[in-house]
Amino acid sequence: MTSLAQVLVVAEHDNASIKGATLNTVTAAAQCGGDVHVLVAGANAAAAAAAAAQIAGVTKVLHVDDADLAHGLAENVTAQILAVASNYSHLVFPATASGKNVAPRVAAKLDVGQVSDITKVVSADTFERPIYAGNAIATVQSTDAVKVLTVRTTGFDPAAATGGSAAVEVLAAVGASAAVSFMGSEIAKNDRPELTAAKIIVSGGRALGSSEKFMEVMTPLADKLGAAMGASRAAVDAGYAPNDWQVGQTGKIVAPQLYVACGISGAIQHLAGMKDSKVIVAINKDPEAPIFSVADYGLEADLFVAVPELASVL
């Protein structure tokens, strides 16, 4: 390294607030060395920018506000990042749907490789990341001048959301792409914690048998535990649970304090998404189910009996 690192974290936010994944990303960014700045690109996002300025360890917030940035379109956010990229040694994104959407676009525009889903910062240019659904861990070194990284949030503790007092610098918007328009979205509204940030997750598999049964059996347990709800790919494919509940290699990667797997057999692709949970409970009537090989506590039982009983005694 010839000069001191200066790291830009591209914040995940909803204009009103900063999403939790940003906090884990700040922690990873700080481990790269040097100053940590945060970019908040949005519309009417002053509140999000102010929240970013409070994050412990952040020294500057760049705030760009424009109607074209309201929905985080990759084309427009990329243009905004490129406008400031030359000031930075590292551009760091959370490995969320939006971070994964934007980061490679930025990397290619800068003609640099990207290191996806880092779980550890070894040094300013060397990182650990899982490959093959987490069945192997690679240590990789970026040879490019600028490092573009996405951060697997479960690999890093969240930075404190308060305690910082960074200056907020307002930047001008650089214009939008005419080739893409945002037509709308359907974001499920619920009072449960976000799946990737939840302390407790209860997750159901194909054994639930129908979407009615899934909700009927799993919801009371989730309510009692204040838990987020997840599902196996088999359950989602069968239509028992919404797509974005899927935990696994191709869905969400989670690492809660407690993961309760109900009627989930434990395919390697599912294990890849939850095996870093602190405590895993498996409830399954098949004694041979692979989920038991990673569970701290295994209960061989019919979930239709055991799950309601568990909900009732908690």
Add this chain to the structure above:
Amino acid sequence: MKVLVAVKRVVDYNVKVRVKSDNSGVDIANVKMSMNPFDEIAMEEAVRLKEKGVVTEVIAVSCGVPQCTDTLRTAMAIGADRGILVETTEELQPLAVAKLLKALVDKEQPGLVILGKQAIDDDCNQTGQMLAALADLPQATFASKVDIAEGKAQITREVDGGSEYLSLSLPAIITTDLRLNAPRYVTLPNIMKAKKKPLDIVKPEDLGVNVSPRIKTLRVVEPPQRSAGTKVPDVATLVAKLKAEAKVI
């Protein structure tokens, strides 16, 4: 309108890979290889667009070792009209693949490029977005629904917490999520037909692309193994353990 579909040859979904004893990578010798599952979904979507009459030609592209011709034949058995292999034995990283695809986009001028959202070997999730950047085209990643009409692609894409709807001017780049479609099984007659379809082989040099890796793999290790804990006889014991021993509730 032409559609270009990128297909990658990867270790089969059902194979549990092993890390090599010298920690230089995973052992893929004598392991079953298949088309990346997300690319299969991309190929299926392109063929459905052709069957609907929206698309006139489906071109499958694969980049890598000579054996990628097998992957291209599978793509043609699903319904691609022809295949292009960009042949090299060098390690290809997403930026290099995106550059190769960009060169082919310039040459073929497709109205749409469909790619899988990620490959299940390196789990990078980069190539589609990188191609969109290099070709300066709009992108819709993680698509769960694709409608093409009047020079536009109306896309439903999966985002955290739900779905998002985008309208893209063509040409555009789409990457597929799991539930965009369920790929068809290839039939024997279609496998036989695929053998007769045209397959061109080009080299990265022919496309003027430098594919040198930018990321060096220093070491590959097994992940820390999680060992099985204890079986509990009943719900009461489970709750007691979670409270007293694990202290998580």
